[in-house]
Amino acid sequence: MARAQVHGFQGPRLGAPGHVIAGPKHFAGYGASLGGRDWDEVELSDSDLWNVHLPPFQAAINAGAGAMMAAYMHLNGVPAAANRNLLTTILRDKLGFKGFIGSDSGSVNKLVTQNLTRDTQDAAARAIAAGLDIEMVDPGKLAAMSKLPAAMAAGQVPQARVDEAVGRILKAKLRMGLFERPYIDEKAVEKTLNDPAHRRLARIAAERSAVLLRNENGVLPFDKRRIKSLAVIGPMAASAKDTLGPWVFEQNGASAVTVLAGLQQKLGKKVRISYSEGVRMPARMFPSPSATADKVPERPPLDETTEIARAAALARDADAAVVVVGEAMNMISEGGSRSSFTLPGRQQELLDAVVATGKPVVVVIFSARPLHLGETRAQAILDAWYPGSEGGTAIANLLFGDAVPAGKLPFSWTRSPAHAPNYYAQLISHKPNPVNGRYWNETSAPTYPFGYGLSYSTFEYTNLRLQQPSVPKSALVVLNVDLKNLGDRTADEVPQLYIHQRFGTSARPARELKGFQRVTLKPGETRSLRFVLSPDDLRYWSSATNGWVNNASAFDVWVGGNSEATLHGIFELTG
Structure with missing residues (x-):
């Protein structure tokens, strides 16, 4: 999905006519805030960061995203806009990002508010030293980066780092053709x-x-x-x-x-x-920090x-x-x-x-x-x-049936905020049964599972077969499954592939989504579907080794219409 968005915004290349620069945000871990409350701090393990939050950004980078926006929040105690480990070590050195990095609105000035920096000059120096290239400024506010000349004179920022940031911005503008075509056609x-x-x-x-x-x-x-x-x-x-x-x-x-x-x-x-x-x-109930978002006409x-x-x-x-x-x-x-x-x-x-x-x-x-x-x-x-x-x-x-629903939930439909976070890809505890019985007074099962969604037709999954039950770690795992439309109308279904690694360097989640495809079937039609798992699909980041691993292990595999799929197979990864 991240790759598709980058291609949609930027087109086949940066500077393609009628397109803009894609700037994925908010880097990184913004969705894991304390208690799920927007703008609150984030305390995130390296395992969650690398296995859950960074892969979509990596996909966007591989697709050629020309910009990246740093998040507002503290990540493990350091605000993202001045977090050198995040913006330089991880984003540039490890993920290979080559474009320019921008701040979220006002977040350089807000480094003072967040108790990281002494003043806005210190904020500008810390942000650019961390790897930030361009500042988005709140309307009516003075840019913190306007203090960079003073910071450079005071020896807080080397000239070469400022030149590097300016160079990245100018390069993007050149590739977009903004010096030759600085204005858009508003009539369009x-x-x-x-x-x-x-x-x-x-x-x-x-x-x-x-x-x-x-x-x-x-x-x-x-x-x-x-x-x-x-x-x-x-x-x-x-x-x-x-x-x-x-x-x-x-x-x-x-x-x-x-x-x-x-x-x-x-x-x-x-x-x-x-x-x-x-x-x-x-x-x-309480005034919003962004008053313009809450203006309601009388x-x-x-x-x-x-x-x-x-x-x-x-x-x-x-x-x-x-x-x-x-x-x-x-x-x-x-x-x-x-x-x-x-x-x-x-x-x-x-x-x-x-x-x-x-x-x-x-x-x-x-x-x-x-x-x-x-x-x-x-x-x-x-x-x-x-x-x-x-x-x-x-x-x-x-x-009225002129379109048939086939959308699937991209999250578990949690019953109560008190249950959150409650996601399908949890680790299996030392007392796994009942997985949905974590509360004394009520079930913790979601109202609807991840990947759930009904249709105006019904579908049957059968005949799950692996091309090879045992494959080397460097090879592809290929499997097929038959899908039949049991109803009396043409409809779409979204078959989903889930895996579970039974043992390894680290414990692995109960299930992980590793593939899906949308299929249109006529009434009574059966189709054989093919899924392929690459070595990259089966690797994960382990805190035991502080890096990526591919384990030889037995794997469970399920295919079905949601994360509670029951059609099951087993394959062995060897070597």
């Missing part, structure tokens, strides 16, 4: 945003990434012949901003197709559609109690209801950590009232993390994430 923006080919891809991306979490009694897809009236309910149903999600330019909001608009466009006058906002998103007040009752009445009067709930885009943006997985505000009360009508209810979730929907008895749950500019069109297609 609207044309690009509304390009039918782009809109089509946006719709397909939303259709393919949506994850169907529940579909009791096959309530989805809706039968176009039977649905004559539909209630569309919820604070996200007609919100263009929340459809697009966070970190999107304000002026693009008008281009988003909401769920309400997508259903109206799809169904036209054939289906009577009623709408209720239901409830509003609650205001932030709207007339909403009597939520009355509106919940009206929403239930609309559902009662319709053949089915679509309830769009979740988290507002600024709740999931930077600094948007929450202490609960419950629906914000009175959304749960709204959902319960609609479900209580007894009508078929489909819940569409806008969020980027697990949410707890109480004990809702809604028949179907579709996780749409933040589906983008054609999100409403995509969701309408999914609900």
Whole structure:
């Protein structure tokens, strides 16, 4: 995924027309903050750093990423923007990065706030000495790097290091052609945003990434012949901003197709559609450090109690209801950590009232993390994430069967923040059974496992076979599996390959995802799929040797539709 993003942003080479420099972020370990709270410190073992957090950056570097952004947080006590071990020893010397390294917004000045440096001159000197090349400055603030001449005069920074940083930046500008073509064509923006080919891809991306979490009694897809009236309910149903999600330019909001608009466009006058906002998103309890992210336009007040009752009445009067709930885009943006997985505000009360009508209810979730929907008895749950500019069109297609969901969860759907971190690739403890019984009072099993996602069809995995049950460490491990579409409609499935190394220099996780592919099968069709494991797929970084190892060992292998796959095989790595 990292490699694909770099190629998408940069094109086939740095400086390709119509492209920009890819700058992966935040380097590194930013996702492992204390308690999962954004901006908090990170204490990360070398094993986790090398086995989990650095491989995507390595893939981006190998794909040619021209820039890298250092993170805000302390990594093992040292802020990333001035962490020489991170930016020079690891990023440049060990991972082989050749581009320029930038700071996150204001993070050089904030080295003073983080109690690392005496003042901003010291901050600039420490950051550039650590390997930082360019500073992103908070709006209205003086750049810490403006103090570099004084720092150089004081002997804090050698001239050669400053020349090196300037050289990297100039080289990137030359390769991008910015001296010959310093300006873009602003008139092309609207044309690009509304390009039918782009809109089509946006719709397909939303259709393919949506994850169907529940579909009791096959309530989805809706039968176009039977649905004559539909209630569309919820604070996200007609919100263009929340459809697009966070970190999107304000002026693009008008281009988003909401769920309400997508259903109206799809169904036209054939289906009577009623709408209720239901409830509003609650205001932030504490002021945000980035006030601009929390500006909400003034709207007339909403009597939520009355509106919940009206929403239930609309559902009662319709053949089915679509309830769009979740988290507002600024709740999931930077600094948007929450202490609960419950629906914000009175959304749960709204959902319960609609479900209580007894009508078929489909819940569409806008969020980027697990949410707890109480004990809702809604028949179907579709996780749409933040589906983008054609999100409403995509969701309408999914609900009425013109697209078939096949998205898979990229995380374990943890039941409670108290269970976090709770990931599938844990080490097996000295008392492994029950793995999901770590709490005295409740199960620690996730609501939905990593890789989970339903379809409008069903699939069967059979006949797992290894080309060779025993292979040398330097050879490829090749296996095949048969996949059959048991349903009556063409659909996609995402077969996933997991391994477990039984013994070695270090203990290894219970399961690790090592391959996946998306397959389209016609009704009744069977296809033989091929998976290949290279020596790089089977190596890992061991704290016992302080380096990469490939062990001779027995390996378990599973193939299936999620991380709880049961189709199993064994191979031996020798030598």
